[in-house]
Amino acid sequence: MILQQKNRRCKPPLFLFLLSIFCLNIALGQQKKLTIIPATEAIKINSDAMRINEKSSERITDSRLTTKSGITLKAGIAQAINSEREESDIAFRIRIPTAGHYTIYTNAVTDAEGAQLMKKAKSKFESLFMRIQFGDKRGTKRVVYVPWDRPVQHTGIFDLPAGEQDVKIWLPRGVRFEYVQIQKYVAPKVPTAAASYKPSVKPPSSRPRLWVNQETLPMVKKNLTDPEHAPIWNKLKDDALKPFPLVFDPNEEMSYNVDLEKAMELKAFYYLMSGDRKIGREAIDLTKAYLSHVEFGNILDITRELGRAIYTAALVYDWTYDLLSKEEKENLVKDFMRLSMDMEIGWPPFRTNILNGHGNEAMVNRDFLAMSIAIYDEDPVPYQYVSYQILADLVPMRRFEYQSPRHNQGIGYAAYRFAWEMHAAWLYYRMSGQKVFDDNITSMPSYFMYMRSPAGEMLRDGDGFASGKAGEPFYWKSPQVMFLMSTYGRDPIVKGEFLRHGQLNNPTMFLLLNDPTLKAEPSLNSLALTKDFGPILGSMVARTGWNIGPDSDDVVAEIKGGGYHFGNHQHADAGAIQLYYRGFQFGDIGLYRFYGTPYDMGFNKRSVSHSVMLAVDPNEKYYRSEVNDGGTRFNQRAPRSQKEVESDPWFHNGKVMATAVGPDPKQPYFSYFAADLSSAYSEKMLNYTRQFCFINTGRKDIPAVIVLTDQMETKTPAIDKYWQIASLNKPELTANGFILHNSLNGRVGKTHVSILSPSSGYDVNVLSDSMTTNVFGKQLEVPETPLAEGKGHRTLVSHQSKEKTNHYLTVFQVCEGNSSPLVLSQEKSGNVDLIYIGDDLVVASSAKEINEKFGFKNNRKNSKAILTGLKPGKWVLRRGKRVMAEKQVSAKERTAYFELDRAGTYSVEMK
Numbered sequence: 046m047i048l049q050q051k052n053r054r055c056k057p058p059l060f061l062f063l064l065s066i067f068c069l070n071i072a073l074g075q076q077k078k079l080t081i082i083p084a085t086e087a088i089k090i091n092s093d094a095m096r097i098n099e100k101s102s103e104r105i106t107d108s109r110l111t112t113k114s115g116i117t118l119k120a121g122i123a124q125a126i127n128s129e130r131e132e133s134d135i136a137f138r139i140r141i142p143t144a145g146h147y148t149i150y151t152n153a154v155t156d157a158e159g160a161q162l163m164k165k166a167k168s169k170f171e172s173l174f175m176r177i178q179f180g181d182k183r184g185t186k187r188v189v190y191v192p193w194d195r196p197v198q199h200t201g202i203f204d205l206p207a208g209e210q211d212v213k214i215w216l217p218r219g220v221r222f223e224y225v226q227i228q229k230y231v232a233p234k235v236p237t238a239a240a241s242y243k244p245s246v247k248p249p250s251s252r253p254r255l256w257v258n259q260e261t262l263p264m265v266k267k268n269l270t271d272p273e274h275a276p277i278w279n280k281l282k283d284d285a286l287k288p289f290p291l292v293f294d295p296n297e298e299m300s301y302n303v304d305l306e307k308a309m310e311l312k313a314f315y316y317l318m319s320g321d322r323k324i325g326r327e328a329i330d331l332t333k334a335y336l337s338h339v340e341f342g343n344i345l346d347i348t349r350e351l352g353r354a355i356y357t358a359a360l361v362y363d364w365t366y367d368l369l370s371k372e373e374k375e376n377l378v379k380d381f382m383r384l385s386m387d388m389e390i391g392w393p394p395f396r397t398n399i400l401n402g403h404g405n406e407a408m409v410n411r412d413f414l415a416m417s418i419a420i421y422d423e424d425p426v427p428y429q430y431v432s433y434q435i436l437a438d439l440v441p442m443r444r445f446e447y448q449s450p451r452h453n454q455g456i457g458y459a460a461y462r463f464a465w466e467m468h469a470a471w472l473y474y475r476m477s478g479q480k481v482f483d484d485n486i487t488s489m490p491s492y493f494m495y496m497r498s499p500a501g502e503m504l505r506d507g508d509g510f511a512s513g514k515a516g517e518p519f520y521w522k523s524p525q526v527m528f529l530m531s532t533y534g535r536d537p538i539v540k541g542e543f544l545r546h547g548q549l550n551n552p553t554m555f556l557l558l559n560d561p562t563l564k565a566e567p568s569l570n571s572l573a574l575t576k577d578f579g580p581i582l583g584s585m586v587a588r589t590g591w592n593i594g595p596d597s598d599d600v601v602a603e604i605k606g607g608g609y610h611f612g613n614h615q616h617a618d619a620g621a622i623q624l625y626y627r628g629f630q631f632g633d634i635g636l637y638r639f640y641g642t643p644y645d646m647g648f649n650k651r652s653v654s655h656s657v658m659l660a661v662d663p664n665e666k667y668y669r670s671e672v673n674d675g676g677t678r679f680n681q682r683a684p685r686s687q688k689e690v691e692s693d694p695w696f697h698n699g700k701v702m703a704t705a706v707g708p709d710p711k712q713p714y715f716s717y718f719a720a721d722l723s724s725a726y727s728e729k730m731l732n733y734t735r736q737f738c739f740i741n742t743g744r745k746d747i748p749a750v751i752v753l754t755d756q757m758e759t760k761t762p763a764i765d766k767y768w769q770i771a772s773l774n775k776p777e778l779t780a781n782g783f784i785l786h787n788s789l790n791g792r793v794g795k796t797h798v799s800i801l802s803p804s805s806g807y808d809v810n811v812l813s814d815s816m817t818t819n820v821f822g823k824q825l826e827v828p829e830t831p832l833a834e835g836k837g838h839r840t841l842v843s844h845q846s847k848e849k850t851n852h853y854l855t856v857f858q859v860c861e862g863n864s865s866p867l868v869l870s871q872e873k874s875g876n877v878d879l880i881y882i883g884d885d886l887v888v889a890s891s892a893k894e895i896n897e898k899f900g901f902k903n904n905r906k907n908s909k910a911i912l913t914g915l916k917p918g919k920w921v922l923r924r925g926k927r928v929m930a931e932k933q934v935s936a937k938e939r940t941a942y943f944e945l946d947r948a949g950t951y952s953v954e955m956k
Contacts, residue, residue: 079209081140082147087228092116095137101125102134107221109154109196115221117156124217126176126186128297133178133213135222144207146230146386149200151175152223153189159219165829166192167638169345173217179203180210185298187343190220193639201343202230202387232386233396235430244432246477248421253317254476255363255415256557261475265557266318273561278318281552284308285315285324291334298340301350305335306357314553317364325365332361333373336380341387348389348403352412355384359415360553366419378420385413399434400442401454401613401683409434410465414472435469438685440482445687446611449581450488453611455507456496457637460523463489467529471558474533487534493527494542494569495576495586498625499597500789504586505623505633508614508640508650515773515833516628516788518595522546525554532558537566569593574741575706575716583607583701587716587739589748595790600626600749600859604737606720607701609690612683614650619677619698619725620735621655622753626859627794628787631656631772634817634837638828643671648818648825652676653839658853659767660759661821662729672820675767677725697724702734702893703914705938715740715911717940721893731849732758734893738913740882746864750882751857754889754914758850766851768842770798773833775813776840782855783809783840794859797866801880802854802891803844804871812839852891854878874899888953890914894939898954903945912941912953919956924949931956 080090092115097104101122106114116135118124125134141147155163159173166172172191177200178184187200216222251259269278289308293299309331316325336358341351362369362377369377385392390399390408397404409431417428443466452459466486473481496504501520502512513519524546531539544565549555569591578584583606590599606620616635623632633656635649646669648654653674661675668679677698684690699722706713719736726733736754757766770776776783776798785796800807817839818825827835844851858866867883877899880887884905888895896916903910912920917936922929922943929951932941945951 079138079140082142082227083229084142085229087226089224089226090137090139091224092135092222095135098132098134098136101130101132102216105221107154110221110223111152112223115153115223116216117221118216118218122218125215126174126217128176128184130215134216135214136211137225138209138211139227140209141205141207144205146202147205148202148228148230149177150197150226151187151189151200152197152226153220154196154223155190155219156221159190159217162219163190163192163194172344173220175217175220175222176215178213179205183296183298183340184213184215185340185342188345189217189222191345191639193642195641199343200225230386233391233393235393235395236433238437239393239395239430239433242429242433242437244429244436246432246436246473246479246481248418248428248476250422252366253363254418254421255360255472256475256554257317258476258478260478262317268559268561269318269556271561273559274556277552277555281311281556282315285311289327289331291331293334293338295338299335299338301339301341301354302335303353305331306354309335309361310357310553313361313364314556316368322368325368328361329365329368329373332358333376336377336384346389346403348387348408349406351384351387352407355381355388356407356412356415359412359419363415363419374420374423378423381416381420385416388412393430394434395430398683398685399439400685401611405439405462405465407465407468410439410469411472414469418472418476435473436481439466439469442687443486444483445690446581447483447485447489449579449583449608450485451492451496451506451578451582451584452489453507453582453609454614455509455616456493456503456505456521457509457511458507458614459492460526464523464526464529467526467533470533471529475557487530487536490527490530490534490536490539490542491576492578493523494538494572495588496603497521497593498601498629499588499590499593499599500595500625500628501593504601504603504625505629507616508637510637512832514831516790518789520545524549525551528555528558532560532563535560535563537564538569538571541565541567542569573706573711573713575713575739577704577706577718580701581608583699583720585704585716585718585737587713587741589741596792598627598745598748598792598861600624600741602739602749602751604718604720604735606718606722606725606735607699609684609696610678610680610698610725611690611696612680615680616650616655617652617677617679618655618657619652620657620720620722620733621652622737622751623656624751624796624857624859626748626787626796627789627792629773630785630787630794630796630859631770634771634773634834634839636828636830636832636834638830641669644818644825644828646670646679647672647674647820647823651679651820653769653820654771656770658733658735658755658757659769659841660726660729660733660757661765661767662727662760665727665729672823672825674820675765677722678727694724699723699725703937703939705940707940707942713741714743714909715940715942717911717913717938719914719939729760729764730757731760732756732893736889736914738887738889738911740885740887740911746861747858747867748861749859750867751859752880752882752887752889753853753855753857754878754891755853756850756891756893757852760849762847762849765847766843768851768853768855770840772838772840775838776811778809778811783811793862795862797858797860799856799858799866799869800842800853801856801869801871802852802878806845808843808845810841810843812841854880854889854891856880856882858882872901874901884908886910888912888914896955898952900950900952902950904948906945906947908945910943910945910951912943913939915939915941916955921954921956923952923954
């Protein structure tokens with residue numbers, strides 16, 4: 046290790062120093078004003094109370110500012126946020142009543158220059174930064190404006206001495222700065238239950254504790270020479286033995302350093318495996334220097350980088366514990382607690398909810414848990430608080446939620462947030478030998494495997510997705526979550542999936558957790574083709590095969606509906622359907638760039654960007670959105686317990702009525718899903734059911750068919766109802782519907798959509814270009830993107846007559862290229878719809894269930910009949926008067942399947 050402090054500043058002669066102070070006062074041109082900070086209340090120092098450097102900045106007026114006045118850099122003046130000049134652009138003097146921690150906020154807006162920069166910004170790292178300095182402390186760069194239009198920024202928590210001190214600010218170009226708010230920092234309150242909590246699982250008295258304990262350490266060491274581990278171990282050893290040069294200027298803040306953190310971890314792990322004290326000391330010395338000087342700032346989600354530093358230092362603390370002196374332990378614990386205060390969840394860790402949002406990420410599940418286990422001997426209270434959050438709150442809630450083995454935040458955030466829950470599961474297990482989470486956590490891999498499209502990208506769910514260029518294959522990967530799931534559940538299929546994701550970029554974790562005796566199963570063919578995800582997050586994914594690759598001709602479809610809504614990144618998409626065949630045929634056309642923008646809240650997260658039904662009540666208002674899209678309620682609040690989510694109707698998202706597959710449960714011919722979605726909407730909705738029947742035809746030219754039934758009754762006829770399909774490509778209108786298309790590697794797939802009901806008296810409108818995001822008169826701007834979703838289309842079907850109840854019956858036929866769809870016809874028998882698709886029959890209902898006798902004609906031998914929406918009980922199939930079959934229909938399935946071996950007139954009735 047090379048550790049060197051770099052001092053770039055030379056002290057000037059005294060007369061030059063005095064001259065500079067004199068000149069600065071002349072430049073400021075104003076007498077100093079003193080602001081006394083109250084002991085308890087917040088106070089704003091507005092721009093008119095600040096001194097300006099008239100060489101660099103000027104006062105302006107702006108109606109967007111609360112005081113209508115602010116300060117900005119003069120035209121042609123370069124920003125100096127990286128110490129390019131000594132003189133600040135703004136200064137003011139404050140008096141702190143008592144030494145301690147104070148919370149700082151700022152307010153600013155952008156001018157034309159800044160607005161253009163923010164429009165072009167593609168990430169949080171393109172935010173606008175200022176430099177702020179309190180007294181003689183080190184100056185620090187802090188975000189003053191972000192690309193998603195939030196004028197007020199939390200600048201941070203600062204440890205300020207008592208007495209008078211100057212505050213200096215260097216502005217970026219593009220902002221109009223209004224005020225600084227200062228208030229005494231208040232730590233999060235410890236819940237009464239947490240204050241008296243006694244964890245049922247505690248750290249052992251022995252070391253190590255993190256990821257490995259005294260009992261498993263010999264096994265980890267033994268596995269280092271296994272062929273699966275040896276190359277990784279040899280590379281890690283080489284890296285650990287290399288000196289890490291750490292050079293820094295104590296007068297400037299040290300930014301977080303990922304390479305340094307990796308070196309700390311590798312050296313500590315190497316010491317744990319080898320006992321090389323020299324390398325162990327290098328890990329300790331690097332950690333001490335880093336934690337005492339690093340500054341993280343206030344950029345969005347910086348808590349993730351901050352937490353990683355805490356976690357890495359905790360590994361060093363635990364794995365080199367026997368090398369640490371008492372003084373080193375005390376100093377490291379102080380650094381841990383100082384950094385913990387700046388975490389988004391705060392310290393004590395109760396500012397935000399661990400069940401959802403950022404609180405459900407690494408902060409508690411990995412960072413604080415690892416820290417609290419590591420320092421338990423020195424201070425057991427952090428472990429008490431962290432274990433209360435995880436064992437008393439998170440574990441029971443996930444036991445309830447994972448009855449549906451999918452994540453409520455969608456694929457992108459599931460891969461991230463669920464991975465942190467797996468960290469917690471593994472950390473407790475390896476520390477104590479006890480599995481604290483319910484066993485249903487091991488079912489979660491099915492979510493990631495079933496949501497895989499045939500070409501490799503994922504079906505859309507929630508905020509954010511990764512995708513390649515239009516028309517080209519793309520394989521979505523998240524090695525960490527797949528690795529943690531495969532090792533924890535010891536599942537060969539999941540290990541095979543992990544290997545398809547590529548190498549885990551974490552050699553220590555791999556060497557600690559991978560079991561080389563568990564052999565990967567590369568094939569997915571042993572899995573059923575259809576997955577019913579259960580009642581909590583009601584949904585079904587049906588596919589025609591497990592062929593994953595750029596030349597796959599498999600079809601995958603999904604329907605959602607029923608269960609509960611957990612807020613945050615979960616979309617308002619109850620009832621949403623999507624279909625993939627040689628590319629997305631239809632589904633979700635929203636884009637996630639920045640959280641909370643008008644487009645994000647008015648289109649991306651809303652029902653209108655999905656393939657759902659809309660019911661537009663002109664008087665309806667949506668939470669946190671100015672757009673009325675007619676969709677489901679907009680929940681952005683996360684429940685805090687199973688009791689709350691079950692008892693509070695706000696979280697209810699419909700109810701699964703029935704699910705069924707058959708006749709073969711592993712390779713079903715049909716997959717049926719029905720949901721009552723009434724409770725997902727506001728009181729405008731009296732009744733709404735959506736029924737979905739996916740048919741795996743086994744044909745190459747027409748591989749799949751979907752029969753979709755919608756029955757919607759609203760409070761008044763004046764509420765306009767729209768049946769909507771969202772697609773990447775513009776549909777071709779036909780006499781009784783439209784044709785969708787997409788292509789992959791030059792191979793075209795089409796979906797012929799036939800509108801059977803209403804048979805007439807309806808309108809079909811295709812919205813494209815800017816009209817796609819014109820939501821019933823409210824225009825929203827699509828973020829700049831190369832993705833096809835940015836130029837998607839919405840096809841809306843609506844009844845011409847205004848009635849309380851609308852019924853839609855539609856058939857989707859998936860066709861290869863220019864192949865013709867199957868002959869399609871429809872008959873009615875009372876409230877029963879008889880849909881003839883080629884040689885086969887699907888029976889559906891415009892009501893919630895079929896409870897009446899009905900008949901149909903079969904003109905061919907060897908045809909199939911799928912009867913859906915049946916009332917539970919015993920049903921009898923007759924040809925003429927002869928009983929051909931009896932079927933006991935369960936409340937769960939509400940279906941019957943018959944194979945008809947001859948033509949004739951048939952009747953079906955309850956016995």
